[in-house]
Amino acid sequence: MRVEATGITDVGLKRDRNEDAFLVNDELRLYVVADGMGGHAGGQHASALAVNTVEEMVDTIALSASEDDVDPVDHLKAGLDRAVRLAGKRIHDFASAHPEFRGMGTTIVVVLVVGSNAFVAHVGDSRVYLVRDGAIEQVTDDHSLVAQSIREGVLTAEEARTHRMRNVITRALGFNADVEVDVQVRAVTRGDRFLLCSDGLSGKLEADEMRELLDAHEPAEATRQLVGLACARGGEDNITAVLVQVEDAA
Numbered sequence: 001m002r003v004e005a006t007g008i009t010d011v012g013l014k015r016d017r018n019e020d021a022f023l024v025n026d027e028l029r030l031y032v033v034a035d036g037m038g039g040h041a042g043g044q045h046a047s048a049l050a051v052n053t054v055e056e057m058v059d060t061i062a063l064s065a066s067e068d069d070v071d072p073v074d075h076l077k078a079g080l081d082r083a084v085r086l087a088g089k090r091i092h093d094f095a096s097a098h099p100e101f102r103g104m105g106t107t108i109v110v111v112l113v114v115g116s117n118a119f120v121a122h123v124g125d126s127r128v129y130l131v132r133d134g135a136i137e138q139v140t141d142d143h144s145l146v147a148q149s150i151r152e153g154v155l156t157a158e159e160a161r162t163h164r165m166r167n168v169i170t171r172a173l174g175f176n177a178d179v180e181v182d183v184q185v186r187a188v189t190r191g192d193r194f195l196l197c198s199d200g201l202s203g204k205l206e207a208d209e210m211r212e213l214l215d216a217h218e219p220a221e222a223t224r225q226l227v228g229l230a231c232a233r234g235g236e237d238n239i240t241a242v243l244v245q246v247e248d249a250a
Contacts, residue, residue, distance in 0.1 A: 037104065106172060133191075
């Protein structure tokens with residue numbers, strides 16, 4: 001298995017600080033984007049703590065089950081779930097002990113590539129997209145008020161784009177001591193590309209626009225182009241993109 005990845009983050013045009021954080025760890029084949037929130041630098045601290053905790057915990061996960069009756073895929077899914085939950089608990093505990101940081105939290109998306117599988121975990125409205133065979137698919141479902149309303153048929157996708165509650169998320173790390181984590185497994189094939197991004201990017205570009213830029217440029221340039229276009233369209237939020245490309249699949 002050979003995987004190549006690149007990442008970029010930008011403060012955007014309206015914010016004083018960048019509360020996004022990302023990780024590209026090719027040794028572990030672990031890739032993370034976190035979009036922090038909270039005043040007094042709380043968002044910066046939350047997103048960094050989330051990324052560092054997940055990296056620390058994934059480094060300790062055995063890549064094969066210790067007992068014959070434990071499925072290795074289930075083993076890794078459970079381990080990734082524990083890693084993200086621990087990140088949320090650490091953020092919550094820190095905020096509880098430091099009143100000036102109360103209310104801080106972060107979204108998170110994680111892609112861990114092991115063998116011929118990609119393990120995808122997420123909480124919040126940061127996203128993972130899969131580009132395969134000329135098509136792009138949003139792999140994650142937003143944990144947000146408008147996304148929930150779309151799923152329930154209350155709003156259309158077009159209405160959600162300009163809805164006054166479009167930035168309200170329904171799930172995040174740190175708001176509570178524990179959180180439900182969505183974890184899924186995707187089989188990977190050669191040429192697959194996973195795009196992890198904060199909503200500073202996904203809120204400014206349509207999925208097909210992302211695919212066109214990814215198809216037109218080499219990975220590092222493609223991420224620069226994505227972030228640049230999001231800035232050109234207003235750049236009201238921090239913008240982060242991590243692109244993971246599968247060169248060979250097991």
